[in-house]
Amino acid sequence: MKPIDAADRKILTILQGNARTPNVEIARRLKLAPSAVLERIRKLEKRGAIRGYEAQLDAPMLDLGLVAFIFVRAEERVGSTAVGLALSRIPGVQEVHHVAGEDCYLVKVRAASTEALGKLLREQFGAIRAITSTRTTVVFTTVKETAKLPIENGEAGHE
16 A cells, blocks of 8 residues: 655645645645645545544533543453444444453543433443443543644654
8 A cells, every 4th residue: 555645644634634624725735736636635535544524513512511431341252342332332432442451441421411421321331231340430621632643743654
């Protein structure tokens, strides 16, 4: 597979900052033809470097201001991610990570309140039979939260 070059990195950096940046603006910043930028973006999408575009919503404004991280232990075969897939289908679950160590998964959830979080744990997590225990950490304040990758400095691969 062709490595991601400097121009592609710049395109990704711009799109990561604002996915709605017009191709003409990206082309102007990179001093490329708009058609060349469009072709590069299409190739990045096809290769999976760009997985999609989404709006970033304000969770507290939507009454989902409570953030919690849940460590999940489960009884499943080594290498299986069936529990992780089941967890990923629960509304409110934003991230599911299969982890090494005593726990099997680290799950990030958003809920309206501690009561809603408790209900989610009892009814949704509790319905997954293979889960043997959970440990929950509630977030008081988020200092930084981003999905942006540090690609501009060449840290996301090799040229």
